[in-house]
Structure formats: C-alpha cells, structure tokens
Amino acid sequence: MRCNVQLIHSEVQAMNLQQLLVVIDPQQTPQPALDRAVWLARKTRAQLHLLLVEYNAALEAGHLFDTAMQSRGRAALIERGTAWLEELAAPLRAEGLEVHLDVRWGRPLHKLVLEKVAELAPDLVLKSTVHDSLLRRLLLTNSCWQLIRHCPIPLWLVHHAEWQGHSLCAALDPLHSADKPAALDHQLIRAASELSGQLGMRAHYLHSYSPLPRTLMFDAQLVANYDDYVARCAAQHREAFEQLIGHYPIATPDTHLIEGFAEEVLPRFVREQHVDLLLMGAIARGHLDTALIGHTAERILENLDCDLLVLKPEQA
Structure with a gap:
C-alpha cells in the first residue's frame, strides 16, 4: 500500500502558478476574477493573461449588414475591448506585474476559453460567477458548468463576496x-x-x-x-x-x-x-x-x- x-x-504536479488566464466579463464593471488573479499574482509574481470575448448577434452573417459592414463592426468592438483591457492593465503594469491581453470574437464563451487554454497552457483559469445582490450563494452560469466539464486545468470560480x-x-x-x-x-x-x-x-x-x-x-x-x-x-x-x-x-x-x-x-x-x-x-x-x-x-x-x-x- x-x-x-x-x-x-x-x-x-505542484500548483506552480506562473501563468494565470483571467476571463473578463464584458457585461460587468467590477471584475472579481481579475481582482482575485491580481491578488494571486502579487503573492506569486505570476503572469496575467486577460481574455475578453466579444460577440453581437447583429454582426453575424445573414443579418441586416453586409459582409464589409459586419467586418468593420467586429473590428470596432475588438478595438474598443482592447482599449478597455489596456485601461485595466495599465495600473497593474505600473506596479510591476506582467500583463498580456487578448480580445476575441465568437461564442459560446466556454469554447473560446478552451481554445485559449489549449494555446497558452496556463496553470490556472479564473472566471467570475453570476452576482445576485439578494443572494450570497455561488450562482454558476452555463459557461461555468461547461468549463467545469471540459477545462483540463484547475478552474477557479470567483464568488462576489468579500475576499x-x-x-x-x-x-x-x-x-x-x-x-x-x-x-x-x-x-x-x-x-x-x-x-x-x-x-x-x-x-x-x-x-x-x-x-x-x-x-x-x-x-x-x-x-x-x-x-x-x-x-x-x-x-x-x-x-x-x-x-x-x-x-x-x-x-x-x-x-x-x-x-x-x-x-x-x-x-x-x-x-x-x-x-x-x-x-x-x-x-x-x-x-x-x-x-x-x-x-x-x-x-x-x-x-x-x-x-x-x-x-x-x-x-x-
């Protein structure tokens, strides 16, 4: 025995935290997953990789806009998302943390996250859960459950309660x-x-x-x-x-x-x-x-x- x-x-294998992949929520101003990842990075000096997935059904093929307009619309959303990530990253870089940015287009969210995981091979994925001001419970979205099912590396689901x-x-x-x-x-x-x-x-x-x-x-x-x-x-x-x-x-x-x-x-x-x-x-x-x-x-x-x-x- x-x-x-x-x-x-x-x-x-050890929990050797060198690269942290953080899923940014485009629908929220507070970013608990990023806050938690920054706390971890300050403890371990791990690199932060911020992933923002943009999507708008109106800019998919077969809708009101032609292909050229759809392409320009997607590019504008990605550019706007990149600028936002730069704003989030600036103070972190100023304190000496290494931060990398990636904005992608598509859905479902978990599929884009898993593609990034396959490319980057991070040590940990961090994602926020749903916030409900009336409940303190951990509320998991479909994308959370899909990542629980399919993410091959440790997955840190971040609660919105005070850390x-x-x-x-x-x-x-x-x-x-x-x-x-x-x-x-x-x-x-x-x-x-x-x-x-x-x-x-x-x-x-x-x-x-x-x-x-x-x-x-x-x-x-x-x-x-x-x-x-x-x-x-x-x-x-x-x-x-x-x-x-x-x-x-x-x-x-x-x-x-x-x-x-x-x-x-x-x-x-x-x-x-x-x-x-x-x-x-x-x-x-x-x-x-x-x-x-x-x-x-x-x-x-x-x-x-x-x-x-x-x-x-x-x-x-």
Missing part, C-alpha cells in the same frame, strides 16, 4: 463514493498544502459521510442493529480518512470528519470556519460527459458562500 501511495504522490484570503478547505472522499479515482484525493491534498504555503492561507481537510437513515433500512436485522451499523459506518470512514491524511504532515486540528450530508455539511463548514476557497475534484463520466463534483454537486453549490477551485484528475 505504501509503495502505491508514493507512486501516486510522484505523479501529482479575505485567510483559509481554504479541500473536500475529500477517501472511500470514493462518488466514483472519483483515488489519486484525485491526493491531488487535492497536495494542491491545498501548496496553495496554503504560497498564499499564506490556513488549509483545512474535510470529509463528510452520511449513514443510511433508519427509515430507508431494507433489512430487519439492520433495523434491529441500527446503532451498531452507524458506529461501524463511522469507524470505516474514520479509518479511511486517517489513512489518507496520515501520508502527509497535516496537523490534527486542520482535519475534519463530519457526519452529515455533503450538501449541508460543506456550506455550513464554509460559513462557520470563514473559508474563502473550497477545493473540489471533478470527474467526467457517462455518455453525456457530464462532470460531477460528487453526486450532490448542484445542491452543494446552491448554498456555497466562497470561491471554488475545481481540479480534474491529471490523467484526464
């Missing part, structure tokens, strides 16, 4: 109940540990589990011995969690084994511990290539009040 774990560790940058948390699944490969838990632990060191953030490591409720027990003997079943379930998860964590120099106060449904435990833990960044693993499975962050992804994210960092298995 020890040899296998060491092999997994050797395959895991403190004090702590992060890796959500682990040592029994792989969501069909995640075992290496993904090690990848999450390594990423959390390395980001903690680079960014000066306290790292938490959490695993939640939930025994089958008594009302759903399908066997009379299990019903009669329900308390014993719950105890055995807790022991099984504790053993797996401790075995996983035991391969790393992690302090016990930073580890959390909590009984409860993940969609309730994770948002509550984030609020109570003032977590700024939650790390989760995503896998693609099934003929629809749907990415899952566990089987309760949407219910978790509906109530999440922090940034989200999504990691994919490295072999994916």
Whole structure:
C-alpha cells in the first residue's frame, strides 16, 4: 500500500502558478476574477493573461449588414475591448506585474476559453460567477458548468463576496463514493498544502459521510442493529480518512470528519470556519460527459458562500 501511495504522490504536479488566464466579463464593471488573479499574482509574481470575448448577434452573417459592414463592426468592438483591457492593465503594469491581453470574437464563451487554454497552457483559469445582490450563494452560469466539464486545468470560480484570503478547505472522499479515482484525493491534498504555503492561507481537510437513515433500512436485522451499523459506518470512514491524511504532515486540528450530508455539511463548514476557497475534484463520466463534483454537486453549490477551485484528475 505504501509503495502505491508514493507512486501516486510522484505523479501529482505542484500548483506552480506562473501563468494565470483571467476571463473578463464584458457585461460587468467590477471584475472579481481579475481582482482575485491580481491578488494571486502579487503573492506569486505570476503572469496575467486577460481574455475578453466579444460577440453581437447583429454582426453575424445573414443579418441586416453586409459582409464589409459586419467586418468593420467586429473590428470596432475588438478595438474598443482592447482599449478597455489596456485601461485595466495599465495600473497593474505600473506596479510591476506582467500583463498580456487578448480580445476575441465568437461564442459560446466556454469554447473560446478552451481554445485559449489549449494555446497558452496556463496553470490556472479564473472566471467570475453570476452576482445576485439578494443572494450570497455561488450562482454558476452555463459557461461555468461547461468549463467545469471540459477545462483540463484547475478552474477557479470567483464568488462576489468579500475576499479575505485567510483559509481554504479541500473536500475529500477517501472511500470514493462518488466514483472519483483515488489519486484525485491526493491531488487535492497536495494542491491545498501548496496553495496554503504560497498564499499564506490556513488549509483545512474535510470529509463528510452520511449513514443510511433508519427509515430507508431494507433489512430487519439492520433495523434491529441500527446503532451498531452507524458506529461501524463511522469507524470505516474514520479509518479511511486517517489513512489518507496520515501520508502527509497535516496537523490534527486542520482535519475534519463530519457526519452529515455533503450538501449541508460543506456550506455550513464554509460559513462557520470563514473559508474563502473550497477545493473540489471533478470527474467526467457517462455518455453525456457530464462532470460531477460528487453526486450532490448542484445542491452543494446552491448554498456555497466562497470561491471554488475545481481540479480534474491529471490523467484526464
């Protein structure tokens, strides 16, 4: 077992933040993704690559304008977008940060972002989520979900809540109940540990589990011995969690084994511990290539009040 774990560790790449790709939202004046990327760049001296995707359906073929006018209209939008990015970049360059700009035309947004990822091979993609003044939850657009499904590198989805940058948390699944490969838990632990060191953030490591409720027990003997079943379930998860964590120099106060449904435990833990960044693993499975962050992804994210960092298995 020890040899296998060491092999997994050797395959895991560090979160070496040298190039950050920032998706700029043309519909918003505040740019939380850029703010977060600048914070990261100041900590790590990473390069910033700002990507702005412009599009207007009226300038597509088959509409009211002829081809020449469509071309001029697109060029004008791209020129305007470039000027705006230059304004955003100027103060950052003045403080010594390296900033590169790219304005592209097209849709859907996630496709243009993935094309840029393939060309640049950045270490991290940052994108803002939807802001709703009445809700503090993490609201994901279709482009966010598409990037969760298909982005091959770590994806940082930026919440609009106030950023403190004090702590992060890796959500682990040592029994792989969501069909995640075992290496993904090690990848999450390594990423959390390395980001903690680079960014000066306290790292938490959490695993939640939930025994089958008594009302759903399908066997009379299990019903009669329900308390014993719950105890055995807790022991099984504790053993797996401790075995996983035991391969790393992690302090016990930073580890959390909590009984409860993940969609309730994770948002509550984030609020109570003032977590700024939650790390989760995503896998693609099934003929629809749907990415899952566990089987309760949407219910978790509906109530999440922090940034989200999504990691994919490295072999994916």
